Amino acid sequence: MVRTLPRCRRLVARAGRAGGGAHATERHVTHLPAWPGGARYAVAITVDFNDIHGIQTREPRIVGREKSLSVWRYGATRGVDRLLAAFDAFGVPTSWFVPGAVAETHRGTVCEIAAAGHELGVSGYRCEDFDALPLAAQIDACRAGRAALADATGRDAHGFRSFTGNWADGFAEFLVAEGFTWSSSWRGDDLPYVHPRSDGDVKGARLVELPLHYELEDEPYFEFNLSPPVPAGQPRIAAYRDVLDNWRRDVDGFRRFGLCCVLRLHPEIIGTAGRIALLHALLAHLRGTGDAWFATGHDIARWWHAHAPVNDPGHPVDVFARCVADEAAR
Structure with a gap:
């Protein structure tokens, strides 16, 4: 019997200690999502090989x-070799997103x-900017990359x-029709959720989203090029120990609330001679908790679709879909 998982966080109002004013706090609750095998939280390690x-x-x-490239x-x-060695050393499954052009040249x-044994996912054919493409061109890029x-x-x-940009209305339905089970493109939550179908069917196959968080990526901390400046604001490379401390604290938070921790890595960034040690330290921390479910995105999506096929009422993705539908109807 399919059951809806309890939410693992609640917002509650209580009186402030000093001024008596009410403020919202996040309360740790004992009814956490029942991840497979009694795991306390889920971990999806993803790699963008662009x-x-x-x-x-x-x-x-x-x-x-060429110098910059x-x-x-x-x-x-x-980088790829170092990442594969690290994942093998810690025995963790991962999901790699590879554009079609990279599958051909490498x-x-x-x-x-x-x-x-790692999962491969699609990232278009050349990491297209979806904001610049109509639905038909987005579909063509996805099909070419998958092929x-x-x-x-x-x-x-x-x-x-x-890779970047918003997909057009109807793209999620295309993915489901083509046999895709999951996406990791959106944000807005720290548990998986399902994309609504345009026909309103809540029982049919739906695309599961594994949401991202910038703080659990390597790119915001370390990506750098002098000229042309990347990123455009030209910040400096972050201190390694500070980044590792951030990652550990985030992992601990995801574990505390029983969430789904999605890491997003890049072989050219985390796979350098110095930074690969950060990945080893992070994997050791994840393994050290002893209660993580390490799984590919596909496995997490299949499990989530079977156990929580309907989003919580008022979920942002459903609100967004209704706004898009209302705008189209005008």
Whole structure:
């Protein structure tokens, strides 16, 4: 029997200690989501292996500047091998998002990732900016990327990540119709949720979203290029121990409230000679809790769809869908 999981956080009002005013606090509750095997929280480790295509979409001035592009080529040269070794050492499954062009130019590397038992997901064909594409072009990019991955590995991908931009109305339905089970493109929660269907059917297959958080990514802390400036504001590279402390604290928070912790890594960033030690330390911390469910995005999505196929009332993704529908009806 399918049951809806209890929410693991509640907002409660209580009197302030000094001034007597009410304020909202988050209360730790004992009724946590019943993750498989009695695990206290879920962990999905995801990797974006974009090579040069992501940065060329985001910063067109870098196209043709080989010295700068070498920063992003480093992932295929060194980073992927270090990540695979780390994941093997800690025995964790992961999900890699690979655009079709990378599956073609780095076919051997992509096959090595698949042979190590990791999941492969689609990120378009060249990390397209979905804001610049109509629905038909978004679908074409997804199909081309998926076909390239299947040609390289002999496997159909079931996960999707939009590199940048919003997908058009109807894209989630396309993904479900094509056999995709999950996405990790949106934010807005720290538990999985399901994308609403345009036909309103709550019993049919729906796309499960594994939401991201910037603080659980490596890119905001470490991505850097001098000229053209990446990121545009040209901040400095963060201190490694501070980042590790941030990650540990976030993991502890996700564990405390029984949530789904989604890491987003890049081989050219976390896979450098110095930063790979941060990943080892983080994986050791995750393993050390002793009660994490490490799973691919596909496995988490299948489990969530079976146990929590309906979002909480008023979930932001449902509100957004209603706003889109209302706007289209005007």
